[in-house]
Amino acid sequence: MCYVRVITMEPAFAIGLDLGGTNLKGGLVSASGELSAYTHSPSRVDESAQAPIDALRQAIEGLAASAPGRVIALGLGCPGAIDPEEGCLVGRTAHLRHWESFPLRTSVQSLFGGPVVVDNDANFAALAEHRLGAARDARVSLTITMGTGVGCGIVDRGRVVHGARGGAGEIGHLPLDGRIPCACGVPGCVEPECSGPGLVARAREAGLAIESPAQVYALAAAGEPRASALVARQADRLGATIAIAVQILNPDVVVIGGGVANSGELLLAPLREAVARYALPSHAGVRIERAALGEAAGTIGAGLAAWDRANAAD
């Protein structure tokens, strides 16, 4: 008698979730990083400590029900510093004001039966760009997300660099001859001149009737002198910031993402010049690339990290 064992290769997925100040994004992520069932819902983080947990539960149930196969692990990214060993938020972050020192991993594990990994959203975006996006051939990459602030994730040979308690990559508030006071309190902080909202605020102070960074870049490209000076200053200070991060971390690729990156070479060309000006010759050859994965990068990265966790648990 002869037994034939039939092995059905049922497809498997990780759930990736990206909890922001406004939206909860989610999707199913294959082992190779393909994203499907991508969804948005309100993140409800301003309502109470419980409301975003309810939003997460609903998203997890919906994604699990729609999966055409097994769901093997879950990754969740959110703003703020997250202790990599404990899986809890370190202190409080502006966008998650109801969650002081919140035990995020434990809370999500009670909603989902399998392995759970939690991390900062910029770290997950950086992981996705490193493995699949603009830094996919890098040994070490920095992915800088130009959103409300200037965020940064560091990936070294496929693994996120967290620092002691999840606080690595805080490049937005370096003391670098900033001329505008910042609420952070660091003397000379350059974020008010580097971030998207900062650029818009400086342009409006200069009398330009604009609403977005893209409009400032368009005016600069058309030769408007105030817009040109502000874009040059942004590129100079952001370039010094990146040169410093490059000397400390020695990445081979720096990826620029977020809304500002949509302006492409209008920012990237002067930025590359500034990095070359402020970096040591040994480090000035770093590549500066535009992000490749767009707004789903954080969701994809969360799913990839969930796969790592599931494979490590095997």
Added chain:
Amino acid sequence: MCYVRVITMEPAFAIGLDLGGTNLKGGLVSASGELSAYTHSPSRVDESAQAPIDALRQAIEGLAASAPGRVIALGLGCPGAIDPEEGCLVGRTAHLRHWESFPLRTSVQSLFGGPVVVDNDANFAALAEHRLGAARDARVSLTITMGTGVGCGIVDRGRVVHGARGGAGEIGHLPLDGRIPCACGVPGCVEPECSGPGLVARAREAGLAIESPAQVYALAAAGEPRASALVARQADRLGATIAIAVQILNPDVVVIGGGVANSGELLLAPLREAVARYALPSHAGVRIERAALGEAAGTIGAGLAAWDRANAAD
């Protein structure tokens, strides 16, 4: 009949070597980091490309012959960036001018039969302080060596952080409002005001007849106004440099080593104040400690890394 197998626990050692611009230091390092048979000899790096290899061969033979047990692996530290995958020097460094892109690991392997690990000397000193010294309870530590320049090694959960090609931790030449031109070419580089030789040069320019950083600290402690101003400026710029590295890497401990550290609180007290002034509140709690292992740190770290390599090869 009964066989009794007698297992003799012969002691085992790694050879640690620290090749500097003047001296080659070496010793036997036990698995727990105890140093024995510590020796100095001329490094001969200025003579030719072959001369330091001859010095290394002699040191290796001498240490192997003196070992009261097996020698299982060898670690060698030297100045400059070393590619962590290839084990070769990246370009050329001032102190090893005959060794452009030199295949260091391969060359030393031909002198020693067992596993060989090569790395930057500041990285090995940082590894030793992290495992056994002032940062032994840290998750992530920076060890800053104040010698001719300002060197830095980064260790994350027991492992050295190298960057893509061994260039991580280059904190000596950040563009931070430096007032004295530096040969490195970075605008605003602060090394001429932060390093030991820089402090001495500034003091002599100010008319003080001194020969060493220790004399500048002694004069500042006695209230001499020019010395006080120079030490305050050194602490301020070194503090801004460290605050920046702390925001990018989020260590829990920063170790200050090298000759300048012998002045203890005369530098460390104003340095702690400056770091607190320039770091975000979330990062300002980092501990700043004086190095514990002294000038043998690099040799001990080379031995510890050799043990890691031997254990990984098992």
